[in-house]
Amino acid sequence: MTPEIAYDELAPRLSRWPDVEAHDLVAADASDRLILAEAGPVAGEIVVIGDRYGALTLSLLRADPDLRLRVHQDPLTGERALAANAERIGQDLTGRVTWHDLDASLTAGAKLVLLQLPRGLDALDEIAGVVADHADSDVRIVAGGRVKHMTRSMNDVLGVHFRSVRASRGVGRSRALHASEPIRGAGEAWPRSVHTDIDLTLCAHGAAFAGASLDVGTRFFLEFLDGMPHAESVIDLGCGTGAIAAAYARSRPAARVIASDRSSAAVASARETMRANGLADRVDVVRDDGLGSRPDGSADLVLLNPPFHSGAAVTDAIAPRLFADAARVLRPGGELWTVWNSHLRYRPQLERLVGPTRQIGRNRTFSVTASRRR
């Protein structure tokens, strides 16, 4: 069976769970099928990067019982969805799939890399560099995505790391890019860091939100830092590069701070940010889906600049899940401070899920609110 035929069988049975689910959000699409079709014959050990919910990995495993895969998925929810989908379809992953960080262990000696294109060019640059620097000199990347999310600049980024880059014809509103002939050591190294005007050094891997710069929403949120409660146990939920955790920890030397994110790029970036600012012994950085590993009633303060993207899709379904998680983990009387784009009108949800909510600040774009846990 070819991987595309395996895909046709499996795709309707795949789910995004535990990631957000909504009628317009899918677990697999024509770009997964195109990547598999464009890869041509597959054998031995293959590297899969950016597989969203397991469509690539599970199709390959089903097509050839001898294939082994090294997999990197940035969000923890992607790893969990792949595992849950494998269980649903009765696919044993033992001995056939290993998960890796985005480093040499993922791509060393690889000859074929299948890539679901990331949203950002920096994320693509870091991936292309890790492949070009460590894979076999005969390596091929077959990368794909929906045409509406692809730009010519993606070819240029791949062209920094590979001598040969060409595009397939479009199929089902999707397109594949083929890259080969790696150039070792091209491009700038990751993570990258910047010393910001709020006197914090931010470090970022390619896939981290806002890169090595301060997001405008985060900047507005931090204008209210002095007014935030002096808490002992504090969580920066969805920490990205760790700007909020670092700023809070620096201003409250007695606080114990946890910085938490589902993205492996975010977690690696936030750890670097803490080291760069001398805060590594005061801020614990963890990879988690929401606050899944934190006990009920264990925190005094949760700080949150919530996401509104799930992959390439914009959705307002993620933030309420994080509000509910914050409510569970806060002790009664503890507070959730959050910043959000005012048009999203999160206030009724904050009132309902957490408790009485007051406005701390507002500008033309953002609102900052504090919600007290009932």
Ligand SMILES: C[S@@+](CC[C@H](N)C(=O)[O-])C[C@H]1O[C@@H](n2cnc3c(N)ncnc32)[C@H](O)[C@@H]1O
């Ligand atoms: C808008 S960014 C904010 C990043 C950082 N706090 C800042 O202010 O620059 C939201 C972050 O939430 C993370 N995120 C999204 N869904 C998550 C989830 N279910 N659990 C934990 N983190 C999540 C994203 O990876 C992203 O880093």
